[in-house]
Amino acid sequence: MNQNNSLFAKLADGSLVLQILIGIIAGVLLATFSSSSALSVAFLGDLFVGALKAIAPILVFVLVAASIANQKKNAKTNMRPIVYLYLFGTFAAAITAVTMSFLFPTTLVLATGAEGANPPEGIGEVIHTLLFKLVDNPVNALMTGNYIGILAWGVGLGLALHHASDSTKTVFADISHGVSQMVRFIIRLAPIGIFGLVANTFAQTGFEAIAGYAQLLAVLLGSMLIIALVVNPLIVWFKIKRNPYPLVFMCLRESGVTAFFTRSSAANIPVNMALCEKLDLHEDTYSVSIPLGATINMGGAAITITVLTLAAVHTLGIQVDILTAILLSVVAAVSACGASGVAGGSLLLIPLACSLFGISNDVAMQVVAVGFIIGVIQDSAETALNSSTDVIFTASACEAAERLQDNS
Numbered sequence: 307m308n309q310n311n312s313l314f315a316k317l318a319d320g321s322l323v324l325q326i327l328i329g330i331i332a333g334v335l336l337a338t339f340s341s342s343s344a345l346s347v348a349f350l351g352d353l354f355v356g357a358l359k360a361i362a363p364i365l366v367f368v369l370v371a372a373s374i375a376n377q378k379k380n381a382k383t384n385m386r387p388i389v390y391l392y393l394f395g396t397f398a399a400a401i402t403a404v405t406m407s408f409l410f411p412t413t414l415v416l417a418t419g420a421e422g423a424n425p426p427e428g429i430g431e432v433i434h435t436l437l438f439k440l441v442d443n444p445v446n447a448l449m450t451g452n453y454i455g456i457l458a459w460g461v462g463l464g465l466a467l468h469h470a471s472d473s474t475k476t477v478f479a480d481i482s483h484g485v486s487q488m489v490r491f492i493i494r495l496a497p498i499g500i501f502g503l504v505a506n507t508f509a510q511t512g513f514e515a516i517a518g519y520a521q522l523l524a525v526l527l528g529s530m531l532i533i534a535l536v537v538n539p540l541i542v543w544f545k546i547k548r549n550p551y552p553l554v555f556m557c558l559r560e561s562g563v564t565a566f567f568t569r570s571s572a573a574n575i576p577v578n579m580a581l582c583e584k585l586d587l588h589e590d591t592y593s594v595s596i597p598l599g600a601t602i603n604m605g606g607a608a609i610t611i612t613v614l615t616l617a618a619v620h621t622l623g624i625q626v627d628i629l630t631a632i633l634l635s636v637v638a639a640v641s642a643c644g645a646s647g648v649a650g651g652s653l654l655l656i657p658l659a660c661s662l663f664g665i666s667n668d669v670a671m672q673v674v675a676v677g678f679i680i681g682v683i684q685d686s687a688e689t690a691l692n693s694s695t696d697v698i699f700t701a702s703a704c705e706a707a708e709r710l711q712d713n714s
Contacts, residue, residue, distance in 0.1 A: 326563055329497035333504030341509040348506035351567075354499020357492045358573035363448045365485050365576055367460045369593035372482040374464025376475050384588070384707045387545075388595045391699040392603040395541060396642055399533050399605030400635035403612035406529045408631070412522050412613075413621040414676055451572050457597055486583075489576040493564075496577075500567045507682060519680050522617060526684055529609045530691045534558060538698055545702040546709070553701055557581065557694045565693035566686045571600040574693040581697050587704045595703075599696030604642035606688030607652035610677070611638040615659040618673045624663050634662055652688065653677040 337344040439447075439454040447455030467474060534554070542550035560581050565574040575597055582592035612634060619626055626634075641655040656677065657670035677684065 325497035326500050329499075329501035330504050330567075333501045334508055336505045337508030344505035344509035347502045348509075350502030351499050351504075351506055352502070354492075354495055354502065355568050355570060355573050357495070358568065358576055359451060359570065361485070361489055361492060362572050362575045363451050363456055365489055365579065366593075366597040367444075367448060367456050368478070368482045368485050369579070369589070370457060370460030370597070371464040371467065372475075372478040373590045373593040374461060375467035375470065375478055384591050384703045385594060385598075387703045387706070388591070388700055389598070389602075391541065391545075391703060392599055393639075395533075395538065395695060395699065396603060396605050396608050397635060397639040398537050398541075399529070400608040400612050400638040400642070401632075402532050402537060403529045403609040403638070404616065404631045404635055406525050406532070407613055407616035407620075410521070410525050410528075411620045412525055412617045414519075414522065414617050414673065454601055457594070457601075461594075486579070490580060493577055493580055496564055500564070503567045519676065522613070522676070523680055523683055525617075526609060526613050526680075527687055529613060530606060530687050533605055533609070534562075534691055534694070538695060542698060542702040545706040550702070554698060557697045557701070558690075560584075561697050562690040562694035566690040569685050569689050571689055571693050574689070575600055578693060578697050582700060585697075585701050587701060591704055592700050595700045596696055599700070600693070603696050603699065604652070604692055605695055606691035607642035607655075608635075608638045609691075610652045610684060610688055611641060611655050611659050614653075614656050614673050614677055615663075617676075618656075618660055618665055618669065619663050622665065622669070624665075626663070630662065634659060637662060653681070 333344070336347070439452050440458050442450075442452050442455035444455065444459040446452070447459065467478065539550040539554050542553060546553075561574065561578050564577050565571070568574060578596045578599075579592065582596065583589070615634065615638070616626070637659055641658055642652060653674050656674050657667055660670035660673065661667075
């Protein structure tokens with residue numbers, strides 16, 4: 307009995323990243339040698355993602371309400387610089403994607419298979435959707451994972467309880483800590499969940515379906531790597547004035563890996579919250595900035611929209627000047643920030659960007675179908691970049707604010 311307890315203690319205290327790596331390798335091996343067995347363990351991944359998605363809305367709502375209710379007067383939350391970083395980072399990602407697409411022009415063999423999807427007709431529709439999500443019924447927002455609505459109601463309740471009695475504030479603080487404990491338990495199950503996700507993915511698709519789109523994937527992933535390993539570190543260095551790579555690599559390792567395999571920014575919110583706590587950041591800040599980042603910090607989505615749109619442009623032989631390319635970057639960045647408000651995410655915003663070049667909706671939807679084909683890799687990498695950057699920018703803004711405070 308003591309040996310069993312000791313084994314569980316070692317597993318609980320061991321390196322989560324190492325355990326996840328073992329789970330990835332085990333999943334690949336199982337899918338390679340027995341695809342039927344790999345498909346049979348797919349439920350482990352579904353359970354893990356389901357648990358994260360179930361706890362995330364409650365975690366966000368409770369943490370936001372509790373942190374605002376218990377916030378001290380004149381306390382600084384550093385939200386303004388974080389929002390600026392989110393917006394600048396998304397635009398920089400679009401510019402990078404434009405540059406890569408011009409350096410390595412890609413053409414497509416247009417596919418079919420996206421006929422049932424309904425893209426938005428314009429940016430106005432994206433903004434309209436986001437505004438109505440803002441005033442969504444709070445119960446429905448929690449049930450559907452509408453984080454714009456959850457944030458709005460959480461902030462509202464927190465402000466309403468800001469002048470409540472200390473005992474009421476303590477109850478909310480205790481609830482938030484209790485939910486956080488549940489999140490920590492779920493995150494410790496990540497190696498098992500990712501084992502199931504990897505086994506299922508490799509058993510169903512392998513790399514055969516995406517082999518024909520190697521150059522397109524190379525441009526997409528290359529753009530994302532440049533943002534992750536060059537642009538983001540430069541932004542962080544500008545903020546904190548020290549070597550940014552320890553922070554960047556830590557966030558990629560502990561946030562990006564889980565986001566890559568869950569392919570869900572919403573599911574990764576609890577992971578990012580736990581990482582922010584590990585980095586000893588202010589809860590008042592990260593309890594708002596992390597769910598907000600999952601909504602508007604969409605550098606990966608901006609890259610996807612831009613690269614696939616310019617691939618369609620090159621396929622059709624359309625000439626693009628510099629001003630149009632910059633306009634595309636702006637549209638991609640704005641659209642990406644609204645991607646969470648549209649069913650289908652970034653892929654269904656491609657027709658909106660294609661309309662800048664007069665590309666018909668029929669052709670644009672074939673480009674969307676190509677996106678679905680490579681989605682196993684594209685969506686995973688996009689989510690990993692988006693989610694890890696949320697923590698990177700939050701941590702750098704907090705550190706920069708603390709340095710200014712120490713110098714003053």
